[in-house]
Amino acid sequence: MERPLPALAVFTLLVLLAGGLEVVRPFGRSLAGLTGGLLTLDTLIRTGLLTIVLVGLNLLMGYAGQVSLGQAAFYGMGAFWSAILTVRGPVLGLSPSLVQAWWWPWLVMLLGAALVGTFAYGVGWVILRLRGHYLAMATLGLGITVYILLRENLGLPHLNLTGGFDGVFGIPRLRLGPYPVWPAERYYFLVWLVALLVIALGLRVVDSRVGRALRAIHGAEGAAESVGIPAAAYKAQIFGLSAALAALGGSLYAHFQAAVVPATFGFVPSLELVVMASVGGLRSIWGAPVGALTVLVLGDFVRTWMRGLLPTMAGEVEGILFGFLLILVLLFWPSGIAGRRRAAEVVL
Amino acid sequence: MEVRTTWAHPVIRRQKRAGLGLWTGLVVLLIALILLGREHGFGPADFAQFAVDGLQAGAIYALVGLGFVVVYRVTGVINFAQGGFVMLGPMLTVTFLGQRTTAEALQLLLSILRAVLLTGLVGLLTYGIALRLRRTALPLTRIMITVGVYLILQGAALLIWGPRPQVLPAFTTLSMQDRLLVVGEVVVRAQTLWIWACAVTLLGLLAAFFEFTLLGKAMRACAINRTAARLVGIPADAMAALAFMLAALLGACAGIAVGPVTRPTFDMGLEIGLKGFVAAVMGGLVDIRGSVVGGLILGVVETLWAGVTRAGFRDVIAFLVLILLLLFRPLVPLSEEA
Secondary structure (H helix, E strand, C coil), rough: CCCCCHHHHHHHHHHHHHHHHHHHHHHHHCCHCCCCCCCCCCHHHHHHHHHHHHHHHHHHHHHHCCCCCCCHHHHHHHHHHHHHHCCCCCCCCCHHHHCCCCHHHHHHHHHHHHHHEEEEEEEEHHHCCCCCHHHHHHHHHHHHHHHHHHHHHHHHHCCCCCCCHHHEEECCEECCCCEEEECCCHHHHHHHHHHHHHHHHHHHHHHHHHHHHHHHHHHHHHHHHHHCHHHHHHHHHHHHHHCCCCCCCCHHHHHHHHHCCHHHHHHHHHHHHHHHCCCCCCCCCCHHHHHHHHHHHHHHHHHHHHHHHCCCCCCCCCCCHHHHHHHHHHCCCCCCCCHHHHHHHHCC | CHHHHHHHCHHHHHHHHHHHHHHHHHHHHHHHHHHHHHHCCCCCHHHHHHHHHHHHHHHHHHHHHHHHHHHHHHCCCCCCCCCHHHHHCCCCCCCCCCCCCCCHHHHHHHHHHHHHHHHHHHHHHHHHHHHHHHHHCCCCHHHHHHHHHHHHHHHHHHHHCCCCCCCCCCCCCCCCCCEEECCCCEEEEHHHHHHHHHHCCCCCCCHHHHHHHHHHHHHHHHHCCCHHHHHHHCCCHHHHHHHHHHHHHHHHHHHHHHHHHCCCCCCCCCCHHHHHHHHHHHCCCCCCCHHHHHHHHHHHHHHHHHCCCCCCHHHHHHHHHHHHHHCCCCCCCCCCCC
């Protein structure tokens, strides 16, 4: 933490190594083969996507001390924004040549992050007045409201923008000029490039005037204000930033998955994000990739194991795992994997 | 009468004025919805129907909300697992009935009793295992722990009962088909009457418990000042565990009463729990009377909204009301909280 650059360099090397392994495939073995199916390219891409979201969540929860139980809503807003504008363009009266252009999805992605960030910034001014329990409940209400709006076609059934329960599918892959950022190996490098940039951004924020102000707000908001820190403004800004990052992750997710459904962005996913952040360590930017990877791998493992045990099983059985993880981490390991013990008691 | 005054937190009285604006807002919303409904051609009979359906939903929200209030007042924790308790009640009843859609009266009663008691035990364990371990933790950590408990309950329910809705027989006919009473042009399910009866009985029992029994008085003492209660020899920890058990019992009863109407599923707890929470917040999280009235109003407003606008948006109103409530109604802080 004190020396972020070497850590960042080592981490970048690790990312390149894992990606390179998948591209080169030494001795004809893929990553999944080498790790006994535990680490697949899919898992690593997801880890990258979630890292983008979790860095924002860590800044918000771990550093500024503001809880969000509705972060998946912003993730979903980004995903659906990209999905709708790249697939349902004609319905909205956009010219096909515009929607077909290779730079259109990229522009949509950036616009989406900016818009969702601005929206959250505005909402943040209002709801971040609340503290503790009440903020948690308000963000939860916000998250569920967004989820219902997505599920109910935003109240505009004749346009069928979000596709209701079924969501939007057939989302195009990203392209750089004539080159598609696909198959998955290429997408891996794109996602992790963004994720590394976001981690670098997070490390910068934490180690700056803003980061110190956020920690001061977390420690004692009144005291922070008394020494001239505009707490309300900072809180709204960091809420906006975390939402923008979540939306960015969501857009990248939409182009990775090629299909989005509202259920991916409901209540349990919001909690899943909180569990990942807590497992990794709320008060550490490195907690984001560590937590995402740990929980994803554990989730995959449990799902496979449960399927073996109960072949007829359907649905989100891993919810029970998240519950246990959350309780155990909160009770016995509040600093998380990547966090430092000293900071532990301040978290949450 | 005494119950009300002793349970009304002193801070509430000072905040009555602030709450007034909110109630006015809700009444205005109600009138607006009625006017909008008339515009769409709804007659008095339709509104009576909305009122009956709304009060039925509202009675459930009120009961669930009471669970939040009891736990919050005694322990200072917002118990997220409340929704899980509401789900466990009807699910366990179905299991004890042997998954049948018809039943003998006695058999149903026994199943309900066993389900309620078992849920109460789960409530007790929730406190005993998850929350006691870190009694000193910050309130937010404890609320996250109850979130974890909820996830475990929901996940376990999915494993045990699967994703499909279960069938609980209606109390009157003891089968899937409920008896419908027609009053004028309004249709009332017999189960609705059961729900109201259940809510009134439980409220009465709860009031009597807090007013007349030593245990209830001890819990009230803990709610007012935990340290002082401990000083006079009340085991505050046991009272907290008891509060969790009471909340679980209330939740289970609410879930069972509404079970024949809504068909219990493993994930029903989230929505019903949150709406109960909205009801509790309307009472400032500490006021029983306020949360009962709040639950009823929420039910009516929500049903009207769903009838007048579109059904899919039914849930949105509760959460919008929640956010507005949190913003405009100053909440009562507990003395124990940092």
